Amino acid sequence: MARMPFKTFTLRERPDREDDFERLAEASWPRFLRQHDALGYGRYWPSLYTTWADWQLLLVDAMGPTIAATHAVPLHWKGTAEDLPSSIAEILSRATADHESGRAPNALCALAVMIEARFRGQGMSPAAVRAMVDLARTHGLTTLLAPVRPSDKSAYPLTPMERYAHWENDDGLPLDRWIRVHARMGAELLSVAPRTLLITGSVAEWEHWTDMRFPDSGSYVVPGALQPVVIDKTADEGRYEDPNVWMRHAV
Numbered sequence: 581m582a583r584m585p586f587k588t589f590t591l592r593e594r595p596d597r598e599d600d601f602e603r604l605a606e607a608s609w610p611r612f613l614r615q616h617d618a619l620g621y622g623r624y625w626p627s628l629y630t631t632w633a634d635w636q637l638l639l640v641d642a643m644g645p646t647i648a649a650t651h652a653v654p655l656h657w658k659g660t661a662e663d664l665p666s667s668i669a670e671i672l673s674r675a676t677a678d679h680e681s682g683r684a685p686n687a688l689c690a691l692a693v694m695i696e697a698r699f700r701g702q703g704m705s706p707a708a709v710r711a712m713v714d715l716a717r718t719h720g721l722t723t724l725l726a727p728v729r730p731s732d733k734s735a736y737p738l739t740p741m742e743r744y745a746h747w748e749n750d751d752g753l754p755l756d757r758w759i760r761v762h763a764r765m766g767a768e769l770l771s772v773a774p775r776t777l778l779i780t781g782s783v784a785e786w787e788h789w790t791d792m793r794f795p796d797s798g799s800y801v802v803p804g805a806l807q808p809v810v811i812d813k814t815a816d817e818g819r820y821e822d823p824n825v826w827m828r829h830a831v
């Protein structure tokens with residue numbers, strides 16, 4: 581696998597690169613996903629840049645540009661499926677509650693991996709996951725938990741995630757390229773997280789976010805969405821739940 585030389589830094593070490601996280605996010609997620617999450621992760625997100633700066637990573641090319649950025653927070657996880665956070669908001673609220681109560685974390689919980697567009701397709705994504713595993717190890721944590729957003733699921737929005745997550749290619753590896761990266765690194769698929777984000781908005785807002793028209797109530801296949809967006813013209817509301825799959829890396 582072609583790998584370019586890079587160094588890994590925490591945001592604490594490279595505060596001058598803070599804007600790269602936002603820039604990569606802009607280029608990584610469909611516009612509708614970058615709107616207000618009704619489950620409330622937005623309340624906690626700014627703390628990633630302050631309280632949690634030691635856990636946000638940047639992979640920096642030897643020549644200077646940022647190759648990738650990762651978001652994660654440490655939390656205490658009992659090791660059971662029932663104790664997995666149900667949403668991005670809950671990951672952040674759990675980490676915050678543990679931090680404030682002085683409860684020692686035992687797991688690093690990933691929030692996002694973003695590869696700079698021009699560095700994609702060059703085998704850098706395992707390096708970004710590896711950087712999070714190494715960070716967890718440095719801090720004495722025993723697990724990296726990842727709510728994985730399967731990259732290729734948007735091509736199969738009508739398939740339930742429970743089935744999609746188990747689709748395999750001819751080699752017997754996960755069909756989805758991003759689930760496959762984690763699986764190849766030894767991660768285990770734990771469960772489906774059906775609603776990690778909940779995006780709601782008026783029909784006009786959804787039309788703006790998607791460059792589509794929604795003339796009727798019903799379910800719509802929308803580019804970048806992992807399952808249909810549900811439009812209710814009477815209530816003037818569009819609603820989308822972003823499903824992920826939980827994967828666990830031993831550290």
Ligand SMILES: CC(C)(COP(=O)(O)OP(=O)(O)OC[C@H]1O[C@@H](n2cnc3c(N)ncnc32)[C@H](O)[C@@H]1OP(=O)(O)O)[C@@H](O)C(=O)NCCC(=O)NCCS
Nearest residue numbers: 608692693694695700701702703704705706729731757758
């Ligand atoms: C998902 C993401 C991190 C993957 O990184 P990447 O640089 O694109 O992928 P890599 O080059 O590391 O390759 C990973 C796998 O995807 C495959 N792949 C890469 N580009 C591909 C393409 N255009 N089409 C099909 N497969 C592709 C690779 O072959 C590899 O699989 P393999 O190891 O079985 O060969 C990156 O595309 C990204 O940042 N996307 C936007 C944000 C996102 O979705 N993040 C993940 C959710 S948190």
